[in-house]
Amino acid sequence: MKDLQNKAIEVLNNNWKDGFSVPCANLYPFQWFWDSGFIAIGFAHFDMPKAEKEIETLLDSQWNNGFLPHIIFHTDTDTYFPGPDFHRSDLSSQSSKKHKSTGMTQPPVTGFVLQDMYRISTDKKATLKFIESVIDKVYFNHEYFYNNRDPKNEGLAYIYHNWESGTDNSPIWDDIWQTMNPPKYTFERRDTTHVDASQRPSNREYDHYLYIIDIAKEHHYKDAKIAELSPFLVQDPLFNSMLIKSNQSLIDLYQLIGGHDDKISQLQNWQGKAIKSFNDKLFDKELGVYVHYDLRNEKPLRYISSSSFSPLFANIPNKEQAVSLVNVMMEKFGNDNQYLCASFDPTSERFNPKKYWRGPVWVNLNWILYYGLKNYGYLDIAKRVKADTIEIIEKAGFYEYFDSRKEVYKNGTAGYGGNDFSWSAALLIDLLQ
Ligand code: DGY
Numbered sequence: 001m002k003d004l005q006n007k008a009i010e011v012l013n014n015n016w017k018d019g020f021s022v023p024c025a026n027l028y029p030f031q032w033f034w035d036s037g038f039i040a041i042g043f044a045h046f047d048m049p050k051a052e053k054e055i056e057t058l059l060d061s062q063w064n065n066g067f068l069p070h071i072i073f074h075t076d077t078d079t080y081f082p083g084p085d086f087h088r089s090d091l092s093s094q095s096s097k098k099h100k101s102t103g104m105t106q107p108p109v110t111g112f113v114l115q116d117m118y119r120i121s122t123d124k125k126a127t128l129k130f131i132e133s134v135i136d137k138v139y140f141n142h143e144y145f146y147n148n149r150d151p152k153n154e155g156l157a158y159i160y161h162n163w164e165s166g167t168d169n170s171p172i173w174d175d176i177w178q179t180m181n182p183p184k185y186t187f188e189r190r191d192t193t194h195v196d197a198s199q200r201p202s203n204r205e206y207d208h209y210l211y212i213i214d215i216a217k218e219h220h221y222k223d224a225k226i227a228e229l230s231p232f233l234v235q236d237p238l239f240n241s242m243l244i245k246s247n248q249s250l251i252d253l254y255q256l257i258g259g260h261d262d263k264i265s266q267l268q269n270w271q272g273k274a275i276k277s278f279n280d281k282l283f284d285k286e287l288g289v290y291v292h293y294d295l296r297n298e299k300p301l302r303y304i305s306s307s308s309f310s311p312l313f314a315n316i317p318n319k320e321q322a323v324s325l326v327n328v329m330m331e332k333f334g335n336d337n338q339y340l341c342a343s344f345d346p347t348s349e350r351f352n353p354k355k356y357w358r359g360p361v362w363v364n365l366n367w368i369l370y371y372g373l374k375n376y377g378y379l380d381i382a383k384r385v386k387a388d389t390i391e392i393i394e395k396a397g398f399y400e401y402f403d404s405r406k407e408v409y410k411n412g413t414a415g416y417g418g419n420d421f422s423w424s425a426a427l428l429i430d431l432l433q
Contacts, residue, residue: 004394005432011398011425012042016050020057020074024400024418027194029080031072033058034166034242035423037109038364042426044120045433051117052130055110059137061101065094066144068110069101070163081190082210092221103213103221104161107239108145110138111246115253120430132257139250139263145243146270148223155273156240156281158295160230161212165239165307167343167357169201171350172292172303173232179297180231182211199354199416208232233296237282238307240274241368245314247271278316288324290316304328304345306365312372322376330381333404339388340381341369342404353403354416360401363389367427386431398424 015021020031021039028035036058043051061072073084084100092103114131121127149157159165162173185207191200201209212232219225227233251267254260284291284300289308292301309325311317317325332347334340344351344359352358366389373382392402392414399415408414 001390001432004390005429008042008398008425008429008432009046011420012039012422012429014420015039015422017074019053020072021054021422023423024421026079027191027400027418029077030074031058031061033068033070033106034109034364037113038367038423039426040113041116041120042423042429044117045429048117048121048123048127055113055117055134058110059134061096061099062137062141063092063094063096065148066140066142067094067148068105068108068141069099070104070106071102073100079190081187082213086210087213088217089221091217094221102163103216104164105159106164107166107242108141108246109242110141111249111253112242114138115249116430118253118256120433128253128256131253135250135253135257138246139267142243142247142250142267142270149227151227154235154277154281155270155275156235156277156293157243158227158233159236159239160216160226160233162209162232165234165236167238167305167307169205169355170305170307170357171344171348171352172301172305174350175301176232176234176294176296177205177208180208180211182207185210195417200356231296233294234301235282235293235295236307237278237290237292238310240278240282241307241310241314241316244271244274244278244311244316247274248315275316278311279318279321283317283321288328290325303348303350304332306333306341306343306362306369309341310365310368310372312376313368314372315375317376319376322378326373326376326378326381334381334384337406338404339392339402339406340385340404341366341388343401346404353405353408356401356417359404360416361388361392361404362401363393363421363424363427367431370431389431390428393424393428398428400424 023032023035036054040051040054062068087102089095089101089103118127145157162168216226247267251264254264282290289304290311294301309329333342339361342359343357366385370382370385395409396415398420400417400421403414
């Protein structure tokens with residue numbers, strides 16, 4: 001295990017670019033929002049100054065309205081598409097003048113990442129001082145979500161693009177693509193020069209992705225216009241679980257710091273409303289799990305994915321709901337031939353064990369599920385998620401995503417996407433402690 005841990009440290013140090021980390025070399029050459037959060041958790045175990053710098057650099061890209069972008073383009077490389085010239089964050093009057101970025105966000109992990117840094121720290125006083133220096137920016141980011149991404153005042157933030165979900169090409173979005181007919185774009189894919197095309201989204205899927213961005217750009221990334229016009233408008237259980245977990249972390253951290261009663265009571269208000277709506281609206285009693293809600297077409301998207309179980313991490317389900325989540329997870333995702341936890345329902349015909357978010361196991365989701373299961377007292381299953389995560393990395397390497405079928409590991413490659421992937425290394429370090 002020491003060897004594996006040393007290799008993980010080497011991966012993180014190699015992906016460090018003087019102030020921030022790339023998710024992996026070549027395929028993702030900039031800073032990504034939720035990647036940075038998970039990476040900071042890894043660094044916190046052996047190099048706290050880098051963990052702090054990672055978060056500082058991320059928060060330095062904050063827009064005037066509190067928004068945090070999903071990619072911050074620190075360099076001019078043209079090895080990634082779509083880059084800064086496509087996204088054009090300068091079109092927004094709110095965007096940062098310092099950093100070029102995208103005009104979409106990613107799951108808001110920063111609140112709970114700060115709390116994890118505090119958990120890991122061996123110098124709690126110094127880490128709390130650091131947290132005190134950045135926490136208001138994270139609060140401002142949450143304020144942005146509740147003021148701009150919740151048009152019906154339900155306590156649930158919407159996402160307007162599949163890239164905001166983090167689960168980029170999930171089969172769940174297929175239902176939304178069926179409601180759209182975007183023009184065919186002419187563009188040069190760069191991802192498929194680094195990774196086999198069978199492991200990445202299709203060109204037609206990219207047409208949809210680009211078209212939604214073009215609508216947002218046409219309206220200078222104004223949230224009200226996006227809420228009115230974007231063909232993709234979804235309340236996502238993973239995204240909202242991250243926000244709710246981070247709300248709780250901000251409450252706990254502000255309490256540790258002392259004072260800030262107004263912010264704590266605002267966070268508690270958001271939290272009360274969010275958890276109630278989440279359970280009323282996103283829990284599908286028939287399926288026994290949480291599902292996504294399509295706000296544009298006003299209907300639930302009734303599919304089971306690893307996101308369906310992520311509310312365990314944020315203390316959202318009651319006991320009965322937690323039992324149901326675990327039963328479904330073990331029945332559909334957890335038989336002896338499979339590693340936990342596939343990103344999409346392995347019993348569905350839309351399941352694809354090699355293609356990005358259409359089935360493979362992802363280390364960050366496993367990490368979320370590990371702590372969520374532990375949180376509800378499912379210690380044996382939590383242990384299995386942890387053991388499975390360590391085993392797939394040991395057998396295949398620090399890949400971006402992994403096959404869930406055990407048989408594949410005997411005869412060939414079972415790790416897919418980018419190699420030496422930062423969050424696979426970072427979260428392994430945390431799991432090994
Ligand atoms: C990609 O390029 O696939 C990224 O995941 C977008 O965030």
